[in-house]
Every structure is written in C-alpha cells, then in structure tokens.
Amino acid sequence: MNDKPIEKITTKIWRETPEIDNPFAAADCYCCGYDVYGDLLKNASYIDYLYLLFRQVPPTPEQSALLEGLAIALTNPGPRDHSVRAAMSAGVGGSTHASALIAALTVGAGNLGGAREVFHALAYWQQCQNRLADWQQLITDPPQLEREDVWPPMEHAPGFDPNGVSCPTPVRKTLEHLVAVGKTTSLTWLHQHRLELEGFAGCPLAFSGVAAAALYDLAFLPEEAEMMFLLLRLPGAAIHSLEQEKLGWRKYPFFADGFKLNP
Amino acid sequence: MPVHSKLETFEDNWRTSMGGWSPEGKVVLRGRDVFQELKSNSWMEYLLFAATGKESPKIARLMEGMWVICTSFPDPRIWNNRVSALAGTARSTGALAAAASVAVTEATIYGLKPIKGATDFLYRADKRLNNGEALEQIVQSELKQFRSVYGYGRPLVSGDERVEPMMEFARSIDCGEGRFIKLAFAVAEYLSKSRLKYQINIAAVCAGLLADEGLTPMDFYHMATLAFTAGAMPCFIDALNQQEGCFFPLRTSRLNYTGGDQVKHWRV
Numbered sequence: 001m002n003d004k005p006i007e008k009i010t011t012k013i014w015r016e017t018p019e020i021d022n023p024f025a026a027a028d029c030y031c032c033g034y035d036v037y038g039d040l041l042k043n044a045s046y047i048d049y050l051y052l053l054f055r056q057v058p059p060t061p062e063q064s065a066l067l068e069g070l071a072i073a074l075t076n077p078g079p080r081d082h083s084v085r086a087a088m089s090a091g092v093g094g095s096t097h098a099s100a101l102i103a104a105l106t107v108g109a110g111n112l113g114g115a116r117e118v119f120h121a122l123a124y125w126q127q128c129q130n131r132l133a134d135w136q137q138l139i140t141d142p143p144q145l146e147r148e149d150v151w152p153p154m155e156h157a158p159g160f161d162p163n164g165v166s167c168p169t170p171v172r173k174t175l176e177h178l179v180a181v182g183k184t185t186s187l188t189w190l191h192q193h194r195l196e197l198e199g200f201a202g203c204p205l206a207f208s209g210v211a212a213a214a215l216y217d218l219a220f221l222p223e224e225a226e227m228m229f230l231l232l233r234l235p236g237a238a239i240h241s242l243e244q245e246k247l248g249w250r251k252y253p254f255f256a257d258g259f260k261l262n263p
Numbered sequence: 264m265p266v267h268s269k270l271e272t273f274e275d276n277w278r279t280s281m282g283g284w285s286p287e288g289k290v291v292l293r294g295r296d297v298f299q300e301l302k303s304n305s306w307m308e309y310l311l312f313a314a315t316g317k318e319s320p321k322i323a324r325l326m327e328g329m330w331v332i333c334t335s336f337p338d339p340r341i342w343n344n345r346v347s348a349l350a351g352t353a354r355s356t357g358a359l360a361a362a363a364s365v366a367v368t369e370a371t372i373y374g375l376k377p378i379k380g381a382t383d384f385l386y387r388a389d390k391r392l393n394n395g396e397a398l399e400q401i402v403q404s405e406l407k408q409f410r411s412v413y414g415y416g417r418p419l420v421s422g423d424e425r426v427e428p429m430m431e432f433a434r435s436i437d438c439g440e441g442r443f444i445k446l447a448f449a450v451a452e453y454l455s456k457s458r459l460k461y462q463i464n465i466a467a468v469c470a471g472l473l474a475d476e477g478l479t480p481m482d483f484y485h486m487a488t489l490a491f492t493a494g495a496m497p498c499f500i501d502a503l504n505q506q507e508g509c510f511f512p513l514r515t516s517r518l519n520y521t522g523g524d525q526v527k528h529w530r531v
Contacts, residue, residue: 009513012522016515023514030520033527043529056522058530098359106366147409148383148480150369150376165267258275261283261291 013056032056047071054224063218066182070214073174074207074229076236083108084237091241092249104237105230111154113161113208119226121159121212126222130189132196139200157201159209167194167204175210184217314485315478321436322476326486328432329472333425333465335493339502339510343367343374347495351502352510364495365488372418378487380413381470382480385443388450389474402453414447414467415454425465433472441475444468 016026029036032052040049044058047068051059059067077084086107090100108114128134139157156162178184179191190197190205190213198204208229215225244252282292290297292309293316301309307323307330339348343364350360368374388401405412417423433439447470451463473483502510 006517008517008519010519010521012520014518015520015522016518018515023516024512026515030526032522033525034529035526039529043531096356096359098355099362102359102362102366147387147413148379150379150484163268163270255275255277258277259283260276260278261285262278262280 013053051218054228055219059218062182062184066178066184066187066214067218069174069178069181070211071232073170073177074211074232076239077108077207077233078236079240081108081236082110082113083233084240087237087241088244088252091243091245092247092252094245097238097241100241101234101238104234104241108230108233108237111152111158112156113206115226115229116151117154117158117206117208118212118215118229119222120154121209122216122220122222122225124158125186125212125216130185132193135197136200139197156203159206159212160198160201160203161206162203164204164206167198171205171207171210174207175205178210178214182214182217184214186213186217310489311486315482317477317482319476321438322473322478324436325433325438325472325476328436329429329469329487330490330493332429332432333469334487334490337494337497337501339498341373341494343370343491344495344498347499348502348510351499352505352508354503354507357496357499357503360499361492361495365492368488368491374491375484375487377413377464377466378470379480379484381447381466382474382478382483384413385446385467385470385474386480389443389446392446398449398453402450402457406459412450412454412461414470415451415463416459416461417464421460421462423462423464423468426463426468429465429468429472438472438475441471443474444471447471 013032015030017028019025019027028038031040031049034040034044034052040052044052045064045068048059048064050071051063051067079085079088083104086103087100090096090103095103109116111117111120124135124138128138142154142157145153175187175191175194179187187210190210194205211229212225215228220228280294282290282294284290292301292313295301295312301312304312305320305323305327307327308318308320311323311326312318337344339345346367347360347364350356350363370376384405388398388405391401392398402412430439433444438444447463447467451461451467454461454463469487470483478486
C-alpha cells in the first residue's frame with residue numbers, strides 16, 4: 001500500500017462537495033463560504049461576485065458601485081486601442097477566437113496603457129498615498145531596475161499617457177463618476193490634485209491611472225489590479241474582433257502606403 | 264492647423280530598417296535579400312540573424328544544441344508543458360497550446376527569467392570583477408539584494424543533469440573555454456561551499472556559453488523564447504491522442520480548502 005500523502009490543491013477560495021454518484025463532479029461549490037449555485041447565483045450581481053473572488057469578502061454598496069463603474073469604463077477601450085487592434089488582427093485573418101483574446105491580453109498587458117502600467121501605478125499609490133511631495137519625488141526620480149527583468153523598464157510615469165496632450169474627456173468623466181459613487185480617499189485626492197500630478201509627469205492622466213487609484217481604494221494589491229485590468233478590458237476586444245472577422249481583411253487597414261523600409 | 268499630438272507624424276508612417284515584404288515579391292531582413300542572400304541558411308541561423316543581427320553558424324549550432332539538450336523535455340508535469348497537455352486533454356488547438364506554453368515559460372523558477380537573469384548576472388559580475396571586487400563579495404551582495412542568484416539552485420532536485428551533456432556538446436564545437444563560462448562555474452564553486460549549497464543550473468551554463476559568444480541578455484532572451492516548444496508539442500499531441508479529459512483528473516477531495524467551514528449567506 002502506498003503511504004505517500006495524496007497531492008492536493010490548497011485553496012482558501014473554493015470548496016466543493018462531491019456528487020453522490022461521481023467523486024469527479026461537484027455537487028456544491030462554495031466561494032469564500034458562499035454557496036455559489038444555491039445562493040450567489042440567485043442573489044449576487046456579477047460585479048459583486050467578481051469583487052468577492054478577488055477580495056474574499058463581499059463589497060459594500062459603494063465598493064460595488066465603484067467596481068461596476070470601473071468595469072463599464074474599461075470594458076471596451078474601442079477599436080483604436082492597441083489591445084483591441086491586436087484582437088481585430090486575429091479576427092480579420094480568420095484566427096481562432098481564443099487567439100484574439102490571447103492577442104488582446106498580450107498587447108493589453110504592457111507598460112503603455114496596459115495592465116503592467118496599472119501594476120506599477122498601484123505600487124506608486126502604495127508608496128506615496130496622498131502625499132503630493134512623495135509623488136513629485138517618485139515621478140521625477142523613478143526607481144531603476146537593479147537587474148534585468150523580462151519586462152521592459154517604464155518609459156513614462158505609470159498612470160499617465162506620454163502621447164497625450166490634455167486629459168481626455170472619458171478619463172475625466174470616469175474619474176468624476178468613480179469619485180461620486182465610491183467616495184473613496186485616493187480617487188477623491190486624485191481628482192483634486194490631477195493637474196499637479198500631470199505637471200510632475202509632463203503628460204495627462206490615463207485610464208490606467210484612474211484604474212490604479214480605484215483598485216487601490218478597493219484594497220487590491222498591484223498583481224490583483226494587473227489581473228483585474230486584463231479581465232475588464234476583454235469584452236470590447238472580443239466583440240470588435242468578431243465584427244472584423246465578418247467584415248474581412250479587405251475592409252481593415254493594411255497600411256499599404258505607410259510602411260517605409262529604409263534604404 | 265497646428266500639430267497637437269506627437270503621434271501625428273507617425274500616422275501611416277512606420278519607418279524601419281528591420282525588413283519587410285513588398286508586393287513586387289521581395290523580402291528583406293536587416294538589409295539582406297531573403298531569397299537571394301539568406302535562402303541557404305538553416306532556420307536557427309535565420310532566427311539568430313533576425314533576433315540579434317549576428318551571422319554565425321557556430322552560435323546557431325550552439326543554440327540548437329541548447330534547444331535540444333536543455334529546453335525540450337517532453338514531460339507533461341513540467342508546468343509550461345502541462346499547459347499544452349491540458350490543452351490536448353481539453354481538445355483545444357496545437358497553436359493555442361504552444362502559444363500558452365511559450366507565454367508560461369516566462370517564469371521565475373525556470374525558463375526565460377533565469378535565462379535572461381543569469382546572463383545579466385554574469386555580465387554584472389564580470390564588470391565588478393574587472394573593477395577589483397572579489398567574487399565572494401559579488402555573490403554575497405547579489406544574495407543580500409535579491410535573495411537568489413539566477414542560474415543557481417533548482418526546484419524539485421538540487422543538481423542539473425543537463426550541465427554535463429551541454430558542456431560536452433559545447434566543447435565538441437570549440438566552445439566552453441571562455442571567461443564567462445569559467446566565471447559561471449567559479450560562482451558555482453563558491454555557492455556549493457556556502458550555507459545555501461546552490462548548484463549551478465543550466466541557465467547559468469547557457470548564459471556563460473553565449474556571453475562568451477557576445478550575446479547580450481536580450482539576445483539570449485529573444486533567442487530562447489521559442490526554445491521550449493519542442494517539449495510542449497509532444498505533450499499536447501499525447502494528451503490529444505488519449506481519451507478526452509483523462510490527463511490527471513482531480514476528484515473534489517483533491518481540493519484542500521483552508522478557508523474555514525462556515526457557510527455564509529449573501530445579503531439580498
């Protein structure tokens with residue numbers, strides 16, 4: 001007889017009981033103590049369940065409204081966004097639908113407007129909180145990589161758009177809405193001090209900066225915020241990819257005249 | 264109208280020396296005509312040129328040996344390969360499996376982070392040695408700052424069975440005697456006597472061999488990105504060819520729930 005202990009998956013998030021006739025099928029599933037199919041399915045909103053998964057406690061009504069607002073603001077970055085363009089590039093070529101989302105995740109993961117930027121921006125919030133002088137110091141003298149990483153180093157202040165001119169209307173409207181519904185400290189402070197921070201950064205606030213502040217106020221860690229940002233932006237990528245798949249490559253920019261090979 | 268955005272100058276204007284295709288049927292890579300000048304290259308030579316700009320059958324051969332000996336174990340328990348096996352058992356596609364396995368290979372305890380990190384460490388250590396610091400001091404400061412040295416230590420087992428065959432192959436093509444590979448083993452010698460007892464793993468060996476050929480951390484990282492696919496693909500195929508869903512199935516009792524037994528009720 002084999003006395004070696006059976007290897008198991010350790011989790012504080014998920015518990016299952018088996019079906020009577022099949023130990024490989026769950027009869028009851030509990031997420032953080034809540035019966036998923038007996039309780040949450042009927043009583044929780046999707047956004048509340050999403051919050052529960054990440055935070056392991058239910059949200060307050062304000063927290064729920066904050067995450068809901070952020071989710072709506074991020075769910076479709078629009079067809080000009082790099083990550084959505086990646087998904088559409090899969091679509092026009094007739095690639096698998098999963099590859100469209102992989103493409104969107106890959107491109108939307110980066111330091112420029114992507115999830116890694118949110119990761120860094122949230123770390124800035126952890127370090128600086130509501131201290132304007134600390135923000136100025138960190139933005140003007142950012143941390144340097146001490147050894148090589150697979151990620152390229154940041155080329156701009158995280159949370160700000162190096163190619164922006166002024167803070168775009170959707171970013172400002174989202175920030176205002178999230179301040180109104182969430183009533184949280186960091187978002188409110190960001191709203192009050194946006195212009196000064198933009199002055200330090202030399203460029204305007206971006207969605208990544210608003211998302212980082214919102215998720216910091218929801219007590220997300222940088223890696224949790226990175227994941228949430230990746231998740232929340234996928235619906236737009238999915239549907240724009242499907243739209244371009246139907247329209248086909250002939251109706252999608254190829255930049256035939258824009259490509260210039262140096263002699 | 265005044266230019267408001269710095270992006271305006273880039274609209275429909277991507278300038279590059281890297282290469283491209285023309286409708287007239289010419290393909291250029293780094294200034295070379297692919298059909299005229301590169302058509303006889305091996306694929307690895309082509310990849311080396313594409314990724315690094317280097318033209319070296321010797322480096323390409325060394326790299327190819329690394330791909331075979333070091334990065335292509337067809338074992339579906341290894342985490343990047345397991346993703347491909349799961350894709351197979353769940354009846355996904357081979358390309359999706361390979362893409363996911365490659366992405367997952369950018370890991371901390373194995374794969375691309377140690378590959379890039381070990382090369383970076385050897386370059387930094389070499390520079391500090393040249394500035395007069397002692398090897399012990401360099402390794403100790405690395406450990407103090409990062410709590411690890413990329414290229415040394417390994418999950419599951421302490422030794423690395425790839426080191427000897429890789430060095431044997433390297434010597435067969437006149438590699439393995441440069442200062443970086445010697446440095447890699449000197450660090451191993453020091454660490455093996457330290458409290459940590461870390462042994463050299465294959466990342467430091469390959470990093471040393473390639474640094475001696477002039478490859479930078481980024482060069483090695485770019486070249487190694489696809490190196491793991493020959494291990495992942497057989498795992499996908501094997502799982503695809505077996506009964507669907509049968510790759511290491513888990514019964515509900517295989518979840519070790521640590522969150523407490525209290526059943527809570529959602530507010531309505």
